Amino acid sequence: MNWTTNLSSENAHEGSANGDVELFAGKEVNATVREVIQNSIDVPNDSKTPVIVEVDMYEESIDKLPRISQVKEIVDNIANTEFWKNDQEVSKRVDLAKQTLDKDTVKIVRFSDFNTTGAKGAKQGHQARTPFTALTRANYVSDKASSSASGSRGIGKNSVKGISDLRMVLFTSQTKEDGKYSSGQIDLATFAKGDKISNRINYLVGDDNEAIAGEVIDDKFTRNxxxxxxxxxxVNEDYGQELCEFGLVYLLENFLTSIYEGRLVVKFLGTTIDKNNLYQTILDLPEDTNDSKKYIQSYYRALEFGKKYQLPEAFLTNYGINPADGTFYLETETLFGSKVLFTRESGMKIYDKNFNAAGNYAGVFRATGMLNKVLRNMEDATHTKWQDSLFDNRGNMINYHELNTKFRQDNRYASSLLESLRKFIKDILNQAFDVDGNDEIEADEIANLFYLEETNHEENKQGVVESSNHKISKIKIVKQKQKVPAGSRKIEVTVDDNGEITPTRTRKPQNKPSTSKDKPQKPRTTKNDTTYSMKPVDVTNEWALSNDDGSMDYIFEAPKNMAKFGIEFNPVGEGEIKVNPIKKALYNGKEMKVLEDNVFYTLDNIKKGKNISIHLELVDSQPVGLNAILRELRKG
Incomplete structure (x- = not known):
C-alpha cells in the first residue's frame, strides 16, 4: 500500500484553505461529533435495532501509521515547494504536521458504528459511484438511498479533518457484499517535483490504486x-480536551431525539448513553455559559411530558403533506426556555428557534414521511437550516397539479410551506397561552419595544428567555398603539463650553396648523453655545435585562460611530401613565445627564458594533413598559 501523489504537469497548486473544512471553523469538535454520527444513523441495518456508535480517544505509536515514512516525505515536499514560501496558511499547516510527526505517539479519535450496513461498494472500484467511494475518495458526493438520511450534499464528512493537525483520516468498512476494506486521506496542500505538481489530497490505496482489503492500522481494535x-x-490537543469536556453536550444537543426514540446508542469515551439512562445523563452534564444543558433538559421534557399536536388537514391539499407527517411536542410547565427544536426522521437536530410567547415553554417539532423528504431536499450543506431556494422538485416529489395552489416555481412552494409551518407553531403557542395571535410579534422582530413585568425575585431568577446571546428575564413583548410614532418628536438643544445641554425647541407633530402660541419660546444662547438636533437613529440589535434589585439594563449594539448620543424612554402601557418610572440612568457607572424627565444624554464617544449598556434605576414597585429611542446629537 502507498499514499498517492499523482504528479502531473497538468495539475494546479491547491493550498490548505480547504473550504469544506473551513465551513465548520469555530465549531470543529461539535461538527465532528455531529457529522460522523449522522453518517452512521443514515445507514441502519434495520429499523428495529438501534445503531450503536462507539467513540474512543487514545495515543498510538507514530510508527504504526500506514507508510509513515511516505507521510513524512509528503510533508517535507510541501515545506520545500517554492510556491508556498510566503503562504501563511500552508506554512501553519506544515508546522503543525511536522510537530505531530516529531512525537513518539499520535492522538487518535476513533468512531466505530455497529448495527449498520457499512459503506458498500469497495469491490466496485473508486470509479464507481458507491457509498464507499463517496465516503473515502469523492468530494461533494453523497450516496445515501434512505430518504430519512440526515446528510445529502457530501460535504460534512470533511469536517473531521478540522480537528487533525495532520489532516489525516483512515477509513475501514465491512459489508455483507464486499467484506472488509480500508482507505485513507491526507489533505494538506499540493507540492512540486520538477515541472510536475501533486494532487492536494493523498489517498491511501493498494498496488492497484484501489481500496485495501482488511485493516491498515494495528491499534488494538479490529472490526469483526x-x-x-x-x-x-x-488530533490537536486542544480539540481533544474539548471533546472530553463537552463531547457529551454536543452529542445530546444534536441527537437527543434519536436517542430518546431508541434509534441510537452511543458509547462515548467509556460511558454508554441510551434511552434508558438518557435523562440521568442529561442531569449529569456540566453547566456551561450557553445554557446548553438547560435547553437539552427542556427538550427532553417536551418529548416526555409535552402535549402532542399534528399538522392541520389543509397541509394535504395545500402542500401534498399528510398531517401525520408533522408532529409538535409542547411542554408549558417549565421554568426555562422559549425555543422549538426542529428535527427530521433521523432525529438529528437541524436547528432551534425562539418564538415569542406569553410564558416559558419547550417544543420539539418532528418531520417524518413526505414532509421529511421535502425538508431534506431544501437543507443547506451544514444541515442546520432549511432554505426555500434549495428545493428541487424536478423528480416530481410533489405533484403541484394536485394542490389547491398550482405552484409554478419550486422556491415558491418551499417558501409557502416553511411559512405555514412557522404559523402552525405560532398558532399552537398562542392557543397554549390563550393569546390573540394578532397581538403577537416574533422575538426577532422586537425592534425597540420591551416590557418589564412586576414579579417577585425568585420567579425572576428562573423565568428566562434567550435572545441574541443575552438572557432576558421576565420580559413580555407587547404591541402598543401610539398616538405619536416613535422617534417623530423633534428635539433641538444647545451645548455650552461645559458640556451642559439645554432644550432649544421641543415640538410634536400637529394635526392642525401651528400658531405662535403653540411654539415653545427659544432660550437665549451665547455665541459660544452650539446648537444640536437630537435625531433618532435606527437600532437593530437591542436587549432588556431585569435585575433582582428591581432595576433593569437596556443594551443596544451601536449602529454607527457617535460622539454624542442620548436615550429617550417613553412609558407605554394600558391607560395613561403619569408617573415617570425612571429615577436615574447610568452609563459606564456614571449617572447620565437629564435633558427632560425621559431623555438622558452623554457626550462620550461610542463605536459602531460596540454593545452599549444603560443601567436604569426605577421607581419602586412601578411595572413599566418603555419605548426606547436612540438619538444622536448632530450640529445644526
Missing part, C-alpha cells in the same frame, strides 16, 4: 462485524 470505523489521526 458489518459497520464502519473512522479514525481521525493527529
Amino acid at each position: 462485524e458489518n459497520g464502519t470505523d473512522l479514525r481521525i489521526v493527529g
Whole structure:
C-alpha cells in the first residue's frame, strides 16, 4: 500500500484553505461529533435495532501509521515547494504536521458504528459511484438511498479533518457484499517535483490504486462485524480536551431525539448513553455559559411530558403533506426556555428557534414521511437550516397539479410551506397561552419595544428567555398603539463650553396648523453655545435585562460611530401613565445627564458594533413598559 501523489504537469497548486473544512471553523469538535454520527444513523441495518456508535480517544505509536515514512516525505515536499514560501496558511499547516510527526505517539479519535450496513461498494472500484467511494475518495458526493438520511450534499464528512493537525483520516468498512476494506486521506496542500505538481489530497490505496482489503492500522481494535470505523489521526490537543469536556453536550444537543426514540446508542469515551439512562445523563452534564444543558433538559421534557399536536388537514391539499407527517411536542410547565427544536426522521437536530410567547415553554417539532423528504431536499450543506431556494422538485416529489395552489416555481412552494409551518407553531403557542395571535410579534422582530413585568425575585431568577446571546428575564413583548410614532418628536438643544445641554425647541407633530402660541419660546444662547438636533437613529440589535434589585439594563449594539448620543424612554402601557418610572440612568457607572424627565444624554464617544449598556434605576414597585429611542446629537 502507498499514499498517492499523482504528479502531473497538468495539475494546479491547491493550498490548505480547504473550504469544506473551513465551513465548520469555530465549531470543529461539535461538527465532528455531529457529522460522523449522522453518517452512521443514515445507514441502519434495520429499523428495529438501534445503531450503536462507539467513540474512543487514545495515543498510538507514530510508527504504526500506514507508510509513515511516505507521510513524512509528503510533508517535507510541501515545506520545500517554492510556491508556498510566503503562504501563511500552508506554512501553519506544515508546522503543525511536522510537530505531530516529531512525537513518539499520535492522538487518535476513533468512531466505530455497529448495527449498520457499512459503506458498500469497495469491490466496485473508486470509479464507481458507491457509498464507499463517496465516503473515502469523492468530494461533494453523497450516496445515501434512505430518504430519512440526515446528510445529502457530501460535504460534512470533511469536517473531521478540522480537528487533525495532520489532516489525516483512515477509513475501514465491512459489508455483507464486499467484506472488509480500508482507505485513507491526507489533505494538506499540493507540492512540486520538477515541472510536475501533486494532487492536494493523498489517498491511501493498494498496488492497484484501489481500496485495501482488511485493516491498515494495528491499534488494538479490529472490526469483526458489518459497520464502519473512522479514525481521525493527529488530533490537536486542544480539540481533544474539548471533546472530553463537552463531547457529551454536543452529542445530546444534536441527537437527543434519536436517542430518546431508541434509534441510537452511543458509547462515548467509556460511558454508554441510551434511552434508558438518557435523562440521568442529561442531569449529569456540566453547566456551561450557553445554557446548553438547560435547553437539552427542556427538550427532553417536551418529548416526555409535552402535549402532542399534528399538522392541520389543509397541509394535504395545500402542500401534498399528510398531517401525520408533522408532529409538535409542547411542554408549558417549565421554568426555562422559549425555543422549538426542529428535527427530521433521523432525529438529528437541524436547528432551534425562539418564538415569542406569553410564558416559558419547550417544543420539539418532528418531520417524518413526505414532509421529511421535502425538508431534506431544501437543507443547506451544514444541515442546520432549511432554505426555500434549495428545493428541487424536478423528480416530481410533489405533484403541484394536485394542490389547491398550482405552484409554478419550486422556491415558491418551499417558501409557502416553511411559512405555514412557522404559523402552525405560532398558532399552537398562542392557543397554549390563550393569546390573540394578532397581538403577537416574533422575538426577532422586537425592534425597540420591551416590557418589564412586576414579579417577585425568585420567579425572576428562573423565568428566562434567550435572545441574541443575552438572557432576558421576565420580559413580555407587547404591541402598543401610539398616538405619536416613535422617534417623530423633534428635539433641538444647545451645548455650552461645559458640556451642559439645554432644550432649544421641543415640538410634536400637529394635526392642525401651528400658531405662535403653540411654539415653545427659544432660550437665549451665547455665541459660544452650539446648537444640536437630537435625531433618532435606527437600532437593530437591542436587549432588556431585569435585575433582582428591581432595576433593569437596556443594551443596544451601536449602529454607527457617535460622539454624542442620548436615550429617550417613553412609558407605554394600558391607560395613561403619569408617573415617570425612571429615577436615574447610568452609563459606564456614571449617572447620565437629564435633558427632560425621559431623555438622558452623554457626550462620550461610542463605536459602531460596540454593545452599549444603560443601567436604569426605577421607581419602586412601578411595572413599566418603555419605548426606547436612540438619538444622536448632530450640529445644526
